[in-house]
Amino acid sequence: xxxxxxxxxxxxxxxxxxxxxxVLGASCGILxxxxxxxxxxxVGDALAHSVLPGVCVAFMITGTKDPRVLLVGAAVAAGVxxxxxxxxxxxxxxxxxxxxxxxxxxxxxxxxxxxxxxxGSGNANQAxxxxxxxxxxxxxxxxDVAVMAGLACVALAVVVPLFRVLKTTLFDPGFARSTGLPxxxxxxxxxxxxxxxxxxxxxxxxxxxxxxxxxxxxxxARQFVGRLSLVLxxxxxxxxxxxxxxxxxxxxxxxxxxxxxxxxxxxxxxxxVAWAPGRGLFRRARRRDART
Amino acid sequence: MSDDLIIVLTAGLxxxxxxxxxxxxxxxxxxLLADAVxxxxxxxxxxxxxxxxxxxxxxxVAGAAAFAVLCVLVIDRLTTAGLGxxxxxxxxxxxxxxxxxxxxxxxxxxxxxxxxxxIYGEIAFVPFDTIAGTTLxxxxxxxxxxxxxxxxxxxxxxxxxxxxxxxxAFSRVAGLRPTLLSRLLLVAVAVTAVASFEAVGAILVVSxxxxxxxxxxxxxxxxxxMVVTAVGAGWVAAAGGYWVALAAxxxxxxxxxxxxxxxxxxxxxxxxxRGLIPTVVRRLRHAHTAHGER
Numbered sequence: 001x002x003x004x005x006x007x008x009x010x011x012x013x014x015x016x017x018x019x020x021x022x023v024l025g026a027s028c029g030i031l032x033x034x035x036x037x038x039x040x041x042x043v044g045d046a047l048a049h050s051v052l053p054g055v056c057v058a059f060m061i062t063g064t065k066d067p068r069v070l071l072v073g074a075a076v077a078a079g080v081x082x083x084x085x086x087x088x089x090x091x092x093x094x095x096x097x098x099x100x101x102x103x104x105x106x107x108x109x110x111x112x113x114x115x116x117x118x119x120g121s122g123n124a125n126q127a128x129x130x131x132x133x134x135x136x137x138x139x140x141x142x143x144d145v146a147v148m149a150g151l152a153c154v155a156l157a158v159v160v161p162l163f164r165v166l167k168t169t170l171f172d173p174g175f176a177r178s179t180g181l182p183x184x185x186x187x188x189x190x191x192x193x194x195x196x197x198x199x200x201x202x203x204x205x206x207x208x209x210x211x212x213x214x215x216x217x218x219x220x221a222r223q224f225v226g227r228l229s230l231v232l233x234x235x236x237x238x239x240x241x242x243x244x245x246x247x248x249x250x251x252x253x254x255x256x257x258x259x260x261x262x263x264x265x266x267x268x269x270x271x272x273v274a275w276a277p278g279r280g281l282f283r284r285a286r287r288r289d290a291r292t
Numbered sequence: 293m294s295d296d297l298i299i300v301l302t303a304g305l306x307x308x309x310x311x312x313x314x315x316x317x318x319x320x321x322x323x324l325l326a327d328a329v330x331x332x333x334x335x336x337x338x339x340x341x342x343x344x345x346x347x348x349x350x351x352x353v354a355g356a357a358a359f360a361v362l363c364v365l366v367i368d369r370l371t372t373a374g375l376g377x378x379x380x381x382x383x384x385x386x387x388x389x390x391x392x393x394x395x396x397x398x399x400x401x402x403x404x405x406x407x408x409x410x411i412y413g414e415i416a417f418v419p420f421d422t423i424a425g426t427t428l429x430x431x432x433x434x435x436x437x438x439x440x441x442x443x444x445x446x447x448x449x450x451x452x453x454x455x456x457x458x459x460x461a462f463s464r465v466a467g468l469r470p471t472l473l474s475r476l477l478l479v480a481v482a483v484t485a486v487a488s489f490e491a492v493g494a495i496l497v498v499s500x501x502x503x504x505x506x507x508x509x510x511x512x513x514x515x516x517x518m519v520v521t522a523v524g525a526g527w528v529a530a531a532g533g534y535w536v537a538l539a540a541x542x543x544x545x546x547x548x549x550x551x552x553x554x555x556x557x558x559x560x561x562x563x564x565x566r567g568l569i570p571t572v573v574r575r576l577r578h579a580h581t582a583h584g585e586r
Contacts, residue, residue, distance in 0.1 A: 041382045042324055091568055092560055094318075098506045101323040102556055105499035109549025112412055112495060116543035133411065134393060208411075212386035215379045255397060259390030266387035273373050 005142055017137045017247040020145045021261075024201045025243030027152040029217030029235030030159060031197040033228075034170055034190040036218040041211065043085060043191065046103040047198045048210035050081035052111030055132050056118060065128055067144050071151075071199055078195045081107055111207070135206030135258035137247040148200045155196040159232075162189065167228050204247065206258035216242060216265035223276035242268055295419040298429055300531050302418050303548060305435045306488040307500050307526025312442045313480055314505030315518040319457050320474070323502045324378075325364070328385035329478050330485040330497045332363035334392025334410060337486060342399065349434050353483055360482030363388055364475060389494075413493030413545040431491045438487040445480055446519070449473065454515055492545045499549035500526055503556050510559040510566060525555050 008015040035041060051074040058073025059065065081103050088099040115129060131139075159166070169176045169186040177183045198210055205213050217239035221231045246261030253260075317326045336356035337347075344351055363384055370380035396410060418431045446453065455463040456470040463470055485497045492500075508521035533548025540547070561568050 036379055039376045039378050041376075041378045045382065088560065091571075092510055093566065094506055094509065095321050097321050097323045098318050098502070098509070101327060101498070101502035102506050102553070104327065105495060105503055105549060106553035106556070108495050109499055109546045109553060112546030113540075113542045113550055116412070116546060117540070120541055209386040209390060211382045212390075215382040219375060219379050219383065255394060259393045259397075262386045262390045263394070266383050266390075269383050270370075273370060273375065279374070 002142055005145075013138075013140075014248065014251070016140050016142055016145055017251050018244050020137065020140050020148060020204060021243030021245075021247035022240040023145060023148045023152055023243075024204050024213070024247075025217065025239030025241065026236040027148075027155065027200045027239075028197050028213050028243075029221065029237070029239035030232045031152075031155050031193040031200075032214040033218040033221075033232055033235055034166060035194040036215055037170055037222075037228075037231075038187075038190065040191070040194070041215045042097070042100050043082070044194050044198060044214040045211035046081050046085060046100050046107065047078045047195055048202060048207045048214075049104045049111070050077045050107035051198060051202045051210075052132055052207045053077055053107055053114055055129060056111060056114035059129060060114070060118065067147050067203065071147060074199055074202065075195070077107070078198060082191055082195065108207075131206070132202060133206050133208055134256040135202070135204045135209070135261070137204050137257040138251050138254070140204070144203060148203070151196055151200050155193055158189065159193065162186070163229070166190065170228070204243070204257055205261055206256070209258040209262045212262045213239070213242075213265055216269045219269045220272040223272040223279050238268065296534070298419040298432060299415055299544070300534050302415060302429070302432045302435060302491055303530035303534065303544075304527045305432065305439050306484075306492060306497070307504070307530050308523050309435065309439045309442045309484045309488070310497065310500035311504055311523030311526045312439075312446050312519060313477065313484065314501045314522050315508060315515060316446075316453055316457055316477055317481070317501065318505040318509055319515070319518075320477075322474070322478070323506075324381055325367070325478065326481045326501050327498050328367065328381050329360045329363055329481050330501065331385045331389040331392075331494055332359050333482050333486045333489065334494065335359050335388050335395060336392075336482075337489065338392050338395035338399070342395070349437075349487070353486055356486035357479050357482050359388060360479055361475065364478050409490065409493065411493050411495060412543050413489070413491050413496060415491045415544050418491050434487050435491070438484055442480055442484060445476070449476075453477070457515075492548070496545040496549050499552050500529070503549075503552040504529065507552075507556045507559045510556075510563045525552070528555065 005012065005015045005019055008018060010018060032044060035043060054074040054077025055070045057077070058070050062069050085099045085103050088094055088102065089096055118129065165176070165181055166186060166189070169181060169183050173183050176186070194214065197214055201210050201213055217235035218231060220238045221234035225231055225234050242261060242265040246264045247257060249255070249264070250257040250260040317323050333356035336359035337352055339359070340351050340355035341347065367377065367380045367384050370383065371377045393410070419429055421430045422428060423430050423433060452463070452468050452473060455466070456468055456473045460470040481501065488497045504522040504525035505518065507525050508518040512518055512521050529548045529551040533551040534544060536551060537544040537547035559567065562570070564570060
């Protein structure tokens, strides 16, 4: 990772933020696309909120802020949250939105209680856990970025060989089942990919706002291209652009990173929805006027 | 009144306001829309401060309601543009919340709001802030007024709300206006959220709106019973959460949210008839008798 950071003609801290933002955005574009296209985007909100208690518990057990240790805690918590949502949906008469709402608010309440508990315990090492709320690019280290990139590579190594079967499952689960594909397992793979995107992004974007970054690249790409492979590629480029721009602006202006990235991303997505060639709202309105 | 009592009373009143609205939101599958609206009030509070330099309840409520309506309209627009309502929600509310967070970060000194209080709330300080010249506690009085407004809304529109919740198509034919009622409900959510914001923060408002209503949905049938159960569960969370927070020396708002979660878990496991445990027991007994007959 260091060679890439030193390759950029920027100051070290800026270069780390640029590479981090690019890894974050690109992985959101590729990994969360499947869940977004399945209309499961808000599951990502619950996964992201559950990261907070996960990070706190990992810190309370080990006492370190090593990003790898915290990441393990976050991953376990996200897994528990995913299982809970599935369990609530399967065993009760609640709809998915109720199940997601319960898990989001319960996970976050737990996170807030644990954060206040850790702050009260007077552990001098605890400063910085707050960064997982709204994200912070300032102070990002090369090793943080290396962890993010490593996760992204592992997830990519899953996406590439499974691309065709994931695509079939995504667009025609009935057909996929009839050809003998393990549809249930493949859908779980899609949720796992979403989880990895959350884990990669949460250090920079924060638990509260992460869901926007999961959605923005795919929504934007979908306005311009129709093929799934192109949606992934364009989404990765859009996401990387948003991540880099947001990271740099927030560090320069000394603002929390998550809100800056999310505002830039939302502006890009809305602009794409309004003006994209062929699918844009304004273009469609003009076509309708021409017809009448 | 003791400070403890004021804190529990304030949280209980917030729970009442949320419990009145929550069941309709859950039944309409609008739980996450309510979540979005509760986040979208933050830029409203900040904008009113920047424009008018005031934190008086009326302008703040107007500002928050304006942003809530904006939030819902933009989500609607994006949904009809083919985004899917989940993706539309996921883009719009973080963007609005970000706007509010950046506003608070930039102008924190002026608004007397900081990031911590928007997340955790400052319910412990509520008893110290009284309305000038009286012994009335400001936050408690505000939320009491909001409870009355919500109660009047729900009682006056009870039939209409029920009809549009369960059969939007029929109610439209019958001359009711489901979309208008939905918007009204979400504006009420915004008003409730903004009145509760300083006391309990963004998260507990969402917890109290969604979790007690979902708990009630698992335990009882009928809208009236759901509303009563949700309000009751909210009061248990207010009192129980405060006790837990004192005992464990942790965040009051967070502890109240955790008690809500605990009650939901109990309902999911043990609710009469539909709970996990009764279902499993019934299935086992059934298997047993079927075996015995053979």
